Amino acid sequence: MATLAAIFDRFTSPRTIEQPAPRTRFLEPEDPFAVPAFPNEDVYFYAKRIANSNVLRVADPAARKTCWRMIGYSFVLAMLVISLLLPTLYGLMAGYRMEALRQEKARLDLDRAALELQETKLETPARLEELARMQRFVDPAPESVVYLDTKSDRILAKK
Amino acid sequence: MDILATKRVHMLARLAFLWAALIAGRLIQLQVIQHGEYKKLATRQQERVIEVRAPRGMILDRHGERLAMSLPVESVCVDPLRVPDLGVAAGILSQILGLDSAELLGQLKSAVDNRRGFLWIKRKVTPQEAARLRDLKLEWIEFRTESQRFYPNRSLAAHLLGGVDFEENGNAGIEQSFNEQLQGHPGELVLTEDVQKRGFKSTMETEPQPGQDIHLTIDSSIQFIAEKELKEMVQQQHAKSGSVVAMDPRNGDIVAYANYPTYDPNDPPKGQDVSAREDLAIAAPFEPGSVFKVITLSAALETTHLRPETMINCGGGKITLFGRTIHDDHRYGILSMEDVLARSSNIGAINIGLTVGQDKMYEYVRRFGFGSKTGVPLPGESAGMVRPLKHWQKTSIASVAMGHEIGVTAMQLAQAAAIVASGGLRIKPRLILDAPAAEPVRVLRPETAITMRRMMEGVMIKPYGTGHRYARLIGYTSGGKTGTAMIYDYQTRHYTHFYNASFVGFAPIANPAIVVAVTINHTEGKTGYGAPASGPVFREVASSALRIKDVPKDLPEMLPSPDDGQADDNDVAIADLGSSIPPPLVQAGNAAAADDRPVASAKDAPDQRSFLENPGSGDAAGRVPNFQGKSVRDVIQQSAALGIPVEFTGSGIARAQIPAPGDVLPSGHAVRVEFGR
Numbered sequence: 001m002a003t004l005a006a007i008f009d010r011f012t013s014p015r016t017i018e019q020p021a022p023r024t025r026f027l028e029p030e031d032p033f034a035v036p037a038f039p040n041e042d043v044y045f046y047a048k049r050i051a052n053s054n055v056l057r058v059a060d061p062a063a064r065k066t067c068w069r070m071i072g073y074s075f076v077l078a079m080l081v082i083s084l085l086l087p088t089l090y091g092l093m094a095g096y097r098m099e100a101l102r103q104e105k106a107r108l109d110l111d112r113a114a115l116e117l118q119e120t121k122l123e124t125p126a127r128l129e130e131l132a133r134m135q136r137f138v139d140p141a142p143e144s145v146v147y148l149d150t151k152s153d154r155i156l157a158k159k
Numbered sequence: 160m161d162i163l164a165t166k167r168v169h170m171l172a173r174l175a176f177l178w179a180a181l182i183a184g185r186l187i188q189l190q191v192i193q194h195g196e197y198k199k200l201a202t203r204q205q206e207r208v209i210e211v212r213a214p215r216g217m218i219l220d221r222h223g224e225r226l227a228m229s230l231p232v233e234s235v236c237v238d239p240l241r242v243p244d245l246g247v248a249a250g251i252l253s254q255i256l257g258l259d260s261a262e263l264l265g266q267l268k269s270a271v272d273n274r275r276g277f278l279w280i281k282r283k284v285t286p287q288e289a290a291r292l293r294d295l296k297l298e299w300i301e302f303r304t305e306s307q308r309f310y311p312n313r314s315l316a317a318h319l320l321g322g323v324d325f326e327e328n329g330n331a332g333i334e335q336s337f338n339e340q341l342q343g344h345p346g347e348l349v350l351t352e353d354v355q356k357r358g359f360k361s362t363m364e365t366e367p368q369p370g371q372d373i374h375l376t377i378d379s380s381i382q383f384i385a386e387k388e389l390k391e392m393v394q395q396q397h398a399k400s401g402s403v404v405a406m407d408p409r410n411g412d413i414v415a416y417a418n419y420p421t422y423d424p425n426d427p428p429k430g431q432d433v434s435a436r437e438d439l440a441i442a443a444p445f446e447p448g449s450v451f452k453v454i455t456l457s458a459a460l461e462t463t464h465l466r467p468e469t470m471i472n473c474g475g476g477k478i479t480l481f482g483r484t485i486h487d488d489h490r491y492g493i494l495s496m497e498d499v500l501a502r503s504s505n506i507g508a509i510n511i512g513l514t515v516g517q518d519k520m521y522e523y524v525r526r527f528g529f530g531s532k533t534g535v536p537l538p539g540e541s542a543g544m545v546r547p548l549k550h551w552q553k554t555s556i557a558s559v560a561m562g563h564e565i566g567v568t569a570m571q572l573a574q575a576a577a578i579v580a581s582g583g584l585r586i587k588p589r590l591i592l593d594a595p596a597a598e599p600v601r602v603l604r605p606e607t608a609i610t611m612r613r614m615m616e617g618v619m620i621k622p623y624g625t626g627h628r629y630a631r632l633i634g635y636t637s638g639g640k641t642g643t644a645m646i647y648d649y650q651t652r653h654y655t656h657f658y659n660a661s662f663v664g665f666a667p668i669a670n671p672a673i674v675v676a677v678t679i680n681h682t683e684g685k686t687g688y689g690a691p692a693s694g695p696v697f698r699e700v701a702s703s704a705l706r707i708k709d710v711p712k713d714l715p716e717m718l719p720s721p722d723d724g725q726a727d728d729n730d731v732a733i734a735d736l737g738s739s740i741p742p743p744l745v746q747a748g749n750a751a752a753a754d755d756r757p758v759a760s761a762k763d764a765p766d767q768r769s770f771l772e773n774p775g776s777g778d779a780a781g782r783v784p785n786f787q788g789k790s791v792r793d794v795i796q797q798s799a800a801l802g803i804p805v806e807f808t809g810s811g812i813a814r815a816q817i818p819a820p821g822d823v824l825p826s827g828h829a830v831r832v833e834f835g836r
Contacts, residue, residue, distance in 0.1 A: 095359035110231055113229075114230060117228060117311055120225045120228070121311045124315070125382075
């Protein structure tokens with residue numbers, strides 16, 4: 001019989017046990033042109049013929065129970081493992097996300113600082129004066145400022 | 160179970176045990192025996208220490224406008240021992256960073272020879288340069304984030320802000336004085352990375368401590384106007400330098416602090432010519448000239464019987480003291496004390512100083528803060544130059560009375576003017592908005608300060624006042640004093656015809672909101688006197704400051720009248736002192752501090768009793784003589800002889816007088832005489 005146990009036995013059995021005659025001798029080609037047999041052909045190509053049409057399965061309620069119990073245990077164990085590993089996994093993913101956000105924050109801080117510098121440069125008194133000059137703004141001359149008098153009438157400006 | 164099956168099970172069990180034992184042994188070797196070594200390796204591979212930036216604090220003006228700020232920039236460095244080919248590396252880096260290839264190669268070789276594992280290639284590179292280097296993806300090029308100081312307003316308040324060195328340590332101005340507060344301390348972050356160098360866990364080892372922001376009392380708008388006006392005037396006068404200090408006399412806040420020449424702190428001058436970096440307003444004492452008459456007259460009001468209307472003999476522009484004859488450009492005869500100030504008579508000021516006396520004069524010079532540092536938080540402040548009283552010569556009182564033989568800074572002048580403006584209180588100038596205000600020190604009685612304000616207003620509103628033409632404000636009452644001091648040449652030991660042109664003033668009179676001190680150094684000619692040189696700067700700065708501070712106008716807006724051109728601008732403090740007097744500023748400023756104690760009397764002081772001994776009384780009973788029918792000259796002579804203060808109106812013959820002849824003149828009052836044809 002070419003089972004794993006038979007192979008195992010070949011290496012472990014004592015030499016004193018009589019080896020059965022190799023089966024290849026029965027397969028020796030009579031025809032000189034026939035393909036020679038493979039090594040251990042009897043092991044690899046042996047097909048055991050079993051006629052189990054008469055075998056009936058015996059009902060075993062205890063085995064069924066055991067099976068369901070194993071399934072239950074396995075499920076609980078799986079859930080336990082998942083519940084233990086899930087926070088770590090989420091933590092890892094959150095860590096990636098946090099680091100990405102931290103880097104983005106650092107980059108945005110840089111951008112903000114650069115923009116603040118730019119904004120300050122745009123608001124310098126020297127630039128504002130230059131803009132005023134370009135727009136032809138001038139300081140009002142003495143006596144040319146008229147203060148609004150909203151009490152006497154509804155005229156908002158004079159001159 | 161047959162025997163073969165049993166053997167098989169045993170064999171399998173042995174193999175499994177051996178296998179497990181091998182694994183366990185290996186695990187023990189890796190995780191227990193070599194734990195430290197592998198942990199180090201793992202740490203080196205997975206963890207990275209990142210420096211968390213702690214930016215240097217900003218410097219802001221009183222409204223929160225940014226005057227100085229720091230931005231992160233990148234610097235390039237390499238580990239020369241890891242560079243595969245030094246020549247190629249030098250070529251690449253020098254081309255992108257604009258460096259000298261041969262020099263860089265030399266530095267790299269030197270570092271390799273000395274087994275140095277670090278070399279700066281270029282610090283604070285531009286973002287474009289950094290991006291080009293990153294694109295090369297060369298693992299031996301490293302980047303370090305550093306910080307760079309920016310001054311967005313360029314030269315605005317440059318001397319006040321100062322600057323920083325390459326390591327961002329302050330080396331001048333506020334940056335230096337408040338380096339500890341401004342400087343941040345970077346933190347350290349340990350970042351755990353995966354195989355793709357993506358961080359997934361970080362631990363802050365050291366928290367970063369950003370530098371504190373500092374709010375100055377400066378108003379950037381007023382500062383800009385002060386710098387602009389100062390620059391224009393210095394250039395117009397072909398002067399060497401100038402300073403402006405504008406101060407709120409109510410709390411001592413410095414709202415503008417300008418020097419010229421100035422510089423851009425983003426690119427400070429290097430090499431030999433760093434004169435533009437000198438903070439003249441606090442570090443360069445000068446002889447103030449006639450502006451110092453404010454102190455002389457204040458001391459006189461406090462310590463003598465002299466009143467604003469007291470007539471002072473101006474000697475026709477000449478006085479001889481202890482063999483030394485002093486000539487004045489002004490040839491005034493007799494003037495009231497307020498006119499001595501308005502017309503800036505030197506002989507009048509000398510006579511008033513002689514009445515005050517050396518002891519009291521010295522005491523008031525010190526009480527006004529001269530000879531002591533004002534205490535502004537800026538490095539290199541000078542205490543000025545005030546000789547200790549024991550070193551005063553017989554004629555020193557004459558010189559000091561008109562602002563010579565004494566050295567003051569522009570900041571000290573502003574502080575002194577603020578004493579008058581604040582009602583007699585000396586308030587420490589304040590530059591930091593959050594700093595607690597120092598306890599004011601009373602220097603003058605309130606009534607003296609108010610009298611001085613009125614007299615200083617006369618300088619501006621009287622048609623002959625030296626400040627009338629150039630310094631008078633439109634829409635606001637104002638008081639001030641011009642000053643023109645000849646500059647002493649230490650080589651020739653003579654006074655030159657170059658001037659320190661000064662002006663101190665405040666506005667409005669009733670409740671001063673701004674004090675401005677202006678000095679223009681090394682002016683020349685009549686246009687370089689205090690009034691035409693410094694007066695306009697005062698006018699523009701004070702007007703703008705009052706407008707910006709929303710101070711309501713207390714005068715109608717009147718255009719300058721045609722008589723404004725009649726004022727005598729000549730207020731040169733020394734017209735002819737000769738060469739016999741010693742150099743005015745040979746004494747170090749701290750010598751004054753050494754002699755800080757009040758002097759009770761000076762035995763070697765000359766007899767300084769002036770002819771103004773008994774004002775306010777025409778005779779022994781203090782009755783008023785009859786001036787009616789007399790000419791102006793006669794009235795002046797008679798009143799001067801009797802020491803009676805007189806106010807004149809009109810011209811010709813005296814027609815009326817108040818009080819009437821024979822009446823007793825109350826102390827502090829003057830006889831009003833009306834003349835007519």
